Amino acid sequence: MYIVIVGDGKVGTSLTKHLSAEGYDVAVIDKDPEVIEEAVNTYDVIGVCGNGANYQVQLEAGVDKADIFIAVTSSDEINIFCCLTAKKLGARHTVARVRNPDYRNQLIFMREELGLSMVVNPERDTAVEIARMISSPATITRDVFSRGRMELAELKIGETNPLRERTLASLKQHNLKVLVCAVQRDDDVYIPSGNFTLKASDKIYVTGSPKNLNNFIEFCGLGSTRIKDVMIIGGGKITYYLAQRLEELGVQMKIIEQDRQRCLELSRNLKRAEIIHGDGANQDLLLEEGLERAGALISLTDMDEENIVISMYARSLGVEKIITKVNSDAFSRILESLEIGSIVSPKETVVNRILPYVRAMHNAAESSNVETLYKIVGGQVEALEFKVKENARYTGVPLKNLAIKPNILIAGIVRDDAVIIPSGDDFIQKMDSVIIVTTNTAIGDLGDILD
C-alpha cells in the first residue's frame, strides 16, 4: 500500500505516525522544508517539498502510483483541488479534509461528481461527539458502532459506585446485558476476564445497546440528569457545528468569543444561541455570565493551554460536566491527573476516521473490513467494528471453540437490529457486525484475531 499525505500539520503528522507505524509506505508533501525534514527524521517515510496541488510535485511524490491520497492542508479548497489533480494522475482513492460549513451540504456531490472517495470533517465529527456527551452527561466519552445500534461508553468508578470491589462475573446476576471490555487502572490497561475485580477510581469501557447502557448508568447511580444549558468558550467551527446540534436538542447556550466579527457571524447563522463578545479566559467575565450555574462548560478556543486553564477554573467552581478540546499529545499525561473530565481532539477524530478506511482498503480482497475504529484509553486500545461479508473459518463456530489471540475481546455482535453480548456459545454469522476490543493495534481483518 502506497499512501501520499499532503500537508504535514498536526493531523498530517498524526496520520504519518500511525500509518507508517502500521507498515504502509508513506510519502509526505509539504511546502515547508523544515517540516519535511522533521517528518523524514522521525518516521520511516519519504518527503517531498513543494506545493501539494502542483502536478509536478505530485508526480515527484509518485501520486500516479498511490493507492490512497490524503489531503489535509489547512485550506479546504486546496485539499479538494489536490484530490482532483491526484485523481486525474491516477491515484486510486482520494481523501480530503473539508471543514468549512459552507460546503457541508455538498458532501455527496463531492463524492459522486468530483470523485473524492472520502471527505472528512473533523470539526463536525468532534461537535457530534461533544453533543453526544452533553446528551449523556454521566459518561466521559461515548462512541457509536453500527449507526448507533451499539455504543461504547467510558465511565469512572466513583467512591460510591456499587460496582467497586465486585468481580465482573458477579455482575451477571443483575442481567445488565452490557460488557466491560477494558479497564484503565493508573497507567495500565486490562482487557478483563470474569474474575477481574473493579476498584474505585478505575475507568471502565462498557459496550451495549444504547438502552441497556443507559440502564447500566442508572444502575451505577449516575442517573442521567439532562443538561439544559451550557457555556461554550471560543466560537470556531466546532462551536458552530455544535451549536446547531444543541439547538436541535433544545439545550440553551452561551457562546463567548473574542472576535467581534466572528460573534456577528455566529449570531447571523445561529437561531437561539446567546453570543457574548469577550475574553473567555477572563474569570470575572465567566462569573458575570453565570459559569457557576451552567450545566456544562465546553472550552473550544484555539489554544490548548487556555482551554485547560478555563476547564480547571470551571472545575474549581464545581461545574458538573466539563469538556475540553486539546489537540496536542504533549499534555495527555498531565490531563489524566488534572481530572477535568472529557477531552476531545479533532486531530484524533480524523485519525479515527481515516485509519479504518486505510485498513479497509488494504484488506479489500479479504472477507471482512474495518467499518469503524476508535482509539481509546489514550490510544493504547482499539475498538474496531468489522462487517462479515462472507463465510470464513471463524463463522458458524461457537466462540469458545475459536482460538482467539490473547488481549482480544469480542465485545459485541450486531445481527440485524439486535445487539448480542456474546458468551462462549454464541457464534459469528455472515452479515454480522462484530465489535472487538484489543490492545493489539494493526488488526485489519477479523481473521487476524485467530491464532
Next chain:
Amino acid sequence: MNYTMVFFILRKFIGMTAILMLLPLLVSVIYGEANFWAFLVPSLTLLLLSFATRKMKPKNTTIYAKEGYLIVALAWLIVSLIGALPYYLSNVGLSYLHSLFEAVSGFTTTGSSVLANVETMPYSLLFWRSFTNWIGGMGVLVFLLAILPQTNSRSVHVMRAEMTGHQVGKLVSKVKNTVIILYGIYILMTLVLIGLLLLGRMPLFDSIVTAFATAGTGGFAIKNLSIAFYRSPYIETIIGIFMILFGINFNLYFLAFTAHIKNALKSEELWWYLGIILVSTVAIACNIYSTYQNAVQSLRYGFFQVSSIITTTGFTTADYNLWPNFSKTILVLLMFVGGMAGSTAGGLKVSRLVILVKSMLREVRTLISPRSVKVIKLDGQGLNDRVVSDVNIYFFTLMVLLAFSVLLLSLDNLDLVTAFTAAVTSINNVGPGLNGVGPFKSLDGLSNLSLLVLIFDMLVGRLEIFPIIMLFSPSIWKKK
C-alpha cells in the same frame, strides 16, 4: 450631477404622461362628454414639447443614486402638476390648488378627495382619478422603465428610489425585465379583480375604476358612499381580499409562480402582515359587536375596514367615526403599519415595523447583558447594522415630519384629532382619517396652507421621504 441625463429621462417621462392622458380622452369620447378638451389640450401640448426637444441627447448617460433620487422626485412633481390640469380645465369648480391636491392624492394612492360630490363628476374625470391610483401604485417611473425600448444599466437607481420598502432587489438580472414582470403580475391581478367584480353584478365602468383604485391601494371611490353604495357582501369580500393581496410584496408572487409557493410562504414579513390583520379584525369585530348586535355584520365591517386601512387603500363600508374609541385607535395604528415592502401599499411597511420591534428588543437585551452580540434577522437572514439604523432614522424622520405637519395644520384651527389623523392618513397614503377628515368627508373646507401641507405629506409618504427631502439639500443643486 448629470443634469442632461436627468432632463433626458424627464422629457421621455413627460411624453409618456401625455400618452397616458389619451386613455381618459377615449372615455370622454365614448360617453360624449364636453370636457374632451381638458385632456386633449395638455396632452397635445406636452407631446409637441417632447417632440420639439427630441434632438437633445446626453453625451454621458451614466447616472448614480443621487440622479436616481432627483429624477424620481422631479418626475413626481411634474406628473402631479400635469395630472392636475384635466381637473382644472374640466370646469367642475376646482381651483388649481384643489386640482393639484386631487392629482397628488391620486398618484400617491392616498385617496383623499376635495370633491364635494363625486357622483356629479364626468366619467372621464372619474376614470382619470382611478387610473392615477393604478399607475401611481406600482410607480410612474417604473412604468416608464417597462416601456422604454432601451434602459440604462444604471436605471436600477431609479427603480430603487421609487419602489417601496427598506430593500429593493431585482427579480431577474435586467431592470427592464424585472419591471415588466412586476407590471405583468399587476395587470393580471387587476384583470382578475375586474372579472370578479363583474360577476358581482357591478357595472363595467364601476368595476374597472374600482379595480384600479383597489390595485393601487389608492381608494378613490366613484360614489359618495364609497363601497357601501353597492350593499353587496360579495363585492365587499372580494375587494377586502384583493386589497390584502395587493398589499403583499410582489416579489413573493414572482417566487410562487417561478419556483414554488413554499418559497413565498417562507417570508417572515408575510406572516407578520397576515397576523396583524387577523388580530386587528378579531379585536375590532368584538369591539363593534355592541354597535351592530350581529356577529356576521361586525366581522364583515371589521374585516373590510382593517384590510382597507392596513393596505392604506381607504375604501369604506361603514362610518367608523361612529365606532367605539378602541376600534378607532386600532385603525389609526394600522395606518402606520401599512402593507408589505415591495407592494403598492403605503405606510411604514411591515418589514420596517418588524425591524423596529426587533431592534428595540435587542436594545433591552444589550442593556441587561452589555457584551451580548445579536444580529437582527429577517427571514432567517442576518441584517446589516446599517440597514437597521437606516430604518430607525427613517422612522424618526417620519415622526418629525408628522409633528411639523400637525403643527402647521393646527394653524387652521382644526381640532387635534382631525389635524393629527389628516397628517397621518396623508403621510401614510391612506385616505380617510377621523372627525373632520373622517370617512365620507371631503377635504374641500381646508385652507390652502393645509392643502399644501397635505400635498407635501402625500408625496413624502409615497416616495418614502428621502427623494423629496433631497430636493431641499443645496448640494444636489450644485453644478459640480
